[in-house]
Structure formats: C-alpha cells, structure tokens
Amino acid sequence: xxxxxxxxxxxxxxxxxxxxxxxxxxxxxxxxxxxxxxxxxxxxxxxxxxxxxxxxxxxxxxxxxxxxxxxxxxxxxxxxxxxxxxxxxxxxxxxxxxxxxxxxxxxxxxxxxxxxxxxxxxxxxxxxxxxxxxxxxxxxxxxxxxxxxxxxxxxxxxxxxxxxxxxxxxxxxxxxxxxxxxxxxxxxxxxxxxxxxxxxxxxxxxxxxxxxxxxxxxxxxxxxxxxxxxxxxxxxxxxxxxxxxxxxxxxxxxxxxxxxxxxxxxxxxxxxxxxxxxxxxxxxxxxxxxxxxxxxxxxxx
Numbered sequence: 001x002x003x004x005x006x007x008x009x010x011x012x013x014x015x016x017x018x019x020x021x022x023x024x025x026x027x028x029x030x031x032x033x034x035x036x037x038x039x040x041x042x043x044x045x046x047x048x049x050x051x052x053x054x055x056x057x058x059x060x061x062x063x064x065x066x067x068x069x070x071x072x073x074x075x076x077x078x079x080x081x082x083x084x085x086x087x088x089x090x091x092x093x094x095x096x097x098x099x100x101x102x103x104x105x106x107x108x109x110x111x112x113x114x115x116x117x118x119x120x121x122x123x124x125x126x127x128x129x130x131x132x133x134x135x136x137x138x139x140x141x142x143x144x145x146x147x148x149x150x151x152x153x154x155x156x157x158x159x160x161x162x163x164x165x166x167x168x169x170x171x172x173x174x175x176x177x178x179x180x181x182x183x184x185x186x187x188x189x190x191x192x193x194x195x196x197x198x199x200x201x202x203x204x205x206x207x208x209x210x211x212x213x214x215x216x217x218x219x220x221x222x223x224x225x226x227x228x229x230x231x232x233x234x235x236x237x238x239x240x241x242x243x244x245x246x247x248x249x250x251x252x253x254x255x256x257x258x259x260x261x262x263x264x265x266x267x268x269x270x271x272x273x274x275x276x277x278x279x280x281x282x283x284x285x286x287x288x289x290x291x292x293x294x295x296x297x298x299x300x301x
Contacts, residue, residue, distance in 0.1 A: 006032045008292055009094050009104040011082045011236060014039045015278050016269030016285035017110035018065045023289025025072030029296065032102055033069075034094070036081045040112050040235075040270065041278075043208065044128035049136045050279040061278065085238050091264060092242075105264070105299075106292050109252065110285060111236035112270040118150075118175070122203030122210075123228070129208035130225045137277055138225075139166045145224035147171075148213060150200070153179040155229055160193060163227060168192070171221070173213070175200050196221075234271055249274070258288035266292055 008024055010017045013035025024031045039062065041047070047058045069075055081097040091105035117124045123131055132138040147167045151159050152174040160172050171194040178185065178197050188195055198219065203226075204212040214220045232250065240246065244260040244267070245253040251274070252267040254260055260267050268288040269281040 004032075004102050006030045006076075006102065006104040007296060008032075008106045008108060009034065009082075009092070009102055010108045010110060011094070011238065012110035012112060012269070013066070013077060014062055014110065014112065014269070015065065015281040016288070017108070018062070018069050019282045019285030020108055020110065020268060020289035020292070021069045021075050021285075022065075022072065023286050024293055025069060025075040027289075027293040028074055029293060031075045032104070033075065033077045034080055034082045034096065034102075035077065037079055040115065040276075041128055046141075047278050048138065048140065049277060053278070058278065082236070082238060085242055087242070105296065106266065107242075107264065108258075108266040108268065108288055108292060109236060109239050109260075109271060110267070110269045110281075110288075111234070111238075113232040113251075114235045116231045116233060118230070120200050120202060122205050126203055126205050126208045126210050126226075127228075130205065130210035131203070131228050132225060133228060133230070134276060135163055135166060135227070139163065142225040143167060145169065146222060148173050148221070148223050148226040149228075150175055150226060151229040152176070154184075156180065157184040157188070159227065159229055160188060164191060164193065170194075171196055171223075173200060173226075236271075239265065239267060239271075257291035258284060259291065264295075 007029040008031045010021055010033045013033040021031050021033050041058045044058050046055050048054055053061050082094050083097050085092050085094045092107050094102045143166045146169045148171045149160050150173045174197050198215040198217050201214040201216045210223055212220045213223045239252050243262050247253050252272045254267050254272050258266045258268045266288050268284040270276045
C-alpha cells in the first residue's frame with residue numbers, strides 16, 4: 001500500500017539533507033524531508049571552518065537553512081523518525097515510527113552516524129565542547145593549550161602528528177596498553193609527546209568544560225581539551241536493510257555522485273565520509289540533490 005507520494009524522500013534534515021532539499025526544490029521536485037531532530041553536534045556551542053558562518057551556533061545555521069529551504073513550495077518537512085523502507089514497483093515506501101507511510105521514486109539518506117562513547121563518566125557531557133573530534137572544526141580555539149588525545153596504534157599516531165601542529169603540550173592517552181610500534185613511540189618521544197597507558201577513570205568538568213582527567217591509579221592531569229577518535233555505528237539501519245553496502249570503516253559506500261550500491265538510493269554527509277564538517281556536509285548534499293534530479297530527468301525525458 002502506497003502512502004503520499006513524492007519525487008524524493010530525504011531521511012535526515014540537518015546540513016546535508018537540507019542542502020539536497022534546496023537543490024531539489026529549486027528543480028521543482030516534490031520532496032519530503034523526515035528528521036528526528038537529533039543532530040550529532042547538538043551540544044557543540046560554535047561551528048567553525050565554514051566561511052560566512054564561522055563561529056555561529058550550529059543550531060542557528062540549521063534553523064536558517066530550514067527556513068530558506070521551506071520557502072520552496074514543493075519541499076515539505078516533518079518531525080519524526082523513519083524506521084523502515086521497502087522497494088516497490090515505482091520506487092520506495094518509507095514508514096515512520098508513528099506509522100505514517102510515504103512513497104518516493106528516490107531516497108536520500110543524510111542520517112549521519114552515532115558515536116559510541118566509552119564508559120568514562122563525563123566524556124559524553126563534554127562531547128562537542130571540550131572533548132572534540134576535528135582539529136579543523138575546533139582545534140584553533142584550543143591552540144597552544146594543554147591537550148590530550150584518546151586513541152591508540154596507527155590511528156593514534158597519525159592523529160597525534162596532526163594535532164602536534166596546534167599545541168606542543170600534548171599527551172596521547174592509549175587508555176590501556178599502547179599498540180604503537182617502536183618507531184612510532186620513539187618519534188613521539190622525540191617530539192616530547194607523552195604516551196600515557198593508564199586507563200582513564202573519569203573526566204571532571206563544569207558544564208562540559210573539561211578540568212581534570214582522572215586515572216584509575218588515582219592520579220589526575222589538568223587538561224583544557226581532549227580529542228577522541230570514537231567508534232561509531234550508522235544512525236539509521238535502513239540503508240543496510242535495503243542492501244546498501246558499507247565500507248570497511250563502516251560508512252555507506254557511495255560513488256562521486258553519492259549513489260549507493262542500491263539503484264535509486266543515495267547517501268550524503270557524515271554517514272559516508274570520515275571528514276565531519278558542516279561545510280563538507282552541505283557540499284555533499286548539494287551535489288547529491290543535483291545528481292538525483294539528473295537521474296529523474298533522464299528517466300522521464
């Protein structure tokens with residue numbers, strides 16, 4: 001049974017989803033954006049490295065984007081969660097948690113990823129504020145400060161190299177036995193970067209502003225900011241339900257036009273790429289919207 005029909009349903013109404021909706025709205029496509037209202041940067045006080053919007057609140061950027069997108073009369077927005085999708089003879093049927101059913105010729109997933117926080121008290125409360133993921137988004141604001149990195153092995157080594165450009169007061173917390181090789185460990189020592197294997201007990205903070213890192217041996221370190229390379233899962237499992245392939249790293253596999261491995265299904269934003277930035281998501285969404293419109297034109301011309 002089909003629900004109300006659209007050209008495109010976009011699941012996820014943050015930066016990538018809204019950017020795609022604008023491209024499609026300006027192409028006179030009938031679009032439904034379904035959004036649960038839980039962006040991954042909801043705790044982040046300021047967005048950076050995005051010209052014309054540097055330093056603005058992420059929520060303010062998203063609100064302005066939504067306002068502008070909804071001026072296009074063919075674009076609709078609904079608050080809710082898409083929970084399933086199935087292929088039909090004309091496209092796809094999408095069902096929401098409230099039991100509503102919608103149909104579309106094409107789907108775009110701009111659903112992002114869900115970070116998996118280790119069981120360290122205080123970490124989640126600091127996430128996006130002083131426990132940060134991206135030096136390009138947040139690094140300048142904590143430049144030259146006492147900084148830690150939670151990571152290990154090759155990823156920890158490469159990430160530490162990158163952050164060393166921003167501060168010389170740097171420690172690598174492997175949170176257990178180091179898996180750095182001898183050459184990597186020697187290189188970090190050469191640059192006076194401490195490698196601390198003691199497991200972390202808790203983060204002491206005030207409203208997300210990190211004060212102290214407490215360790216399980218009873219010691220502690222004052223710290224201004226900590227970068228964390230966290231594991232993640234896809235925020236939505238619908239693409240996998242539909243048969244979309246994931247990369248080895250766990251991102252949705254897409255081509256240069258943001259097409260997934262399932263015909264008619266697209267994905268854009270944080271769920272497809274390691275570089276998590278507002279500007280990157282907007283660029284991806286705009287390209288995905290244009291690619292979807294081109295495919296619709298080709299099918300009907």
